[in-house]
Amino acid sequence: MSTIVPPPPLKLGLTGGIGSGKSTVAHQLLQLGAHVIDADAISRATTQAGGAAMTAIAQNFGQAFVAADGSMDRAKMRDHVFSDPGARTQLEAIIHPLVAQAIQTEVTNTKARALVFDVPLLVESPRWRQQLDLVWVVDCLQTTQIDRVQARNGWDAPTARSVVDSQSPRSKRTAAADAVLFNEGMDLIELAGLVKQLANKFGL
The missing domain is CATH 3.40.50.300 (P-loop containing nucleotide triphosphate hydrolases)
Structure with missing residues (x-):
C-alpha cells in the first residue's frame, strides 16, 4: 500500500x-x-537578556551596548549602526545565522499548507x-x-x-x-x- x-x-x-x-x-x-514565521520577532529574541546573540554582541561591541537587564540596548545600537555601515554588517553577521537556524526549525516542524x-x-x-x-x-x-x-x-x-x-x-x-x-x-x-x-x- x-x-x-x-x-x-x-x-x-x-x-x-x-x-x-x-x-x-x-x-x-x-x-x-x-503558519507565520516572524523573522523580526526571532531576531529580537536573540538580543533579549540571555538571547543567543548577546555574548557575541558584548564581545564585539562592548558592554556599553548591553542594557542593565542584560538585553541589547536597542536605541544605542540603532544610532550606532545608522552612523556606521560597518557596524550594521558586523551586527547582521552575528544575528542572521541564528535567525536562519531558528527559521529552519519552524519550517521543519510545521504542518500548515x-x-x-x-x-x-x-x-x-x-x-x-x-x-x-x-x-x-x-x-x-x-x-x-x-x-x-x-x-x-x-x-x-x-x-x-x-x-x-x-x-x-x-x-x-x-x-x-x-x-x-x-x-x-x-x-x-x-x-x-x-x-x-x-x-x-x-x-x-
Missing part, C-alpha cells in the same frame, strides 16, 4: 517598509490558516527570493509610514524619517513583488478583504 505524501507548503515571502502594515497582514494570513515568511529586509537579502514561491509587498505612501511610526513608537519626525530612509526605496520593494497590497486609506476590514482575495487567488 503506497503512502500519500502531502505536497510541500507554499512559501510566501511577506515584506514592506516600516509602518506599512506588514505585521497586520501577517496576522490576517495567520487567521486564514497559514502555507508558510508565510514575514521578513522586513527580504528585498535587501537576495538569498531569500530563491527560497520562496511568492513575494507579497505591503506598501503605502512614505508620509503615511512616518506618521504611523511616530504614533506607534513615540519617535519624533526626524528619527522616524531616518529609519524609513535607511530602508530600500518603495520602488525596489514593489519591483520584487508578485503582488502589492497598497495599504493606504483602508480600514482593517477592507485590508482583511484584500488579503483574503489575494490568498484565494494564489491558493494559500
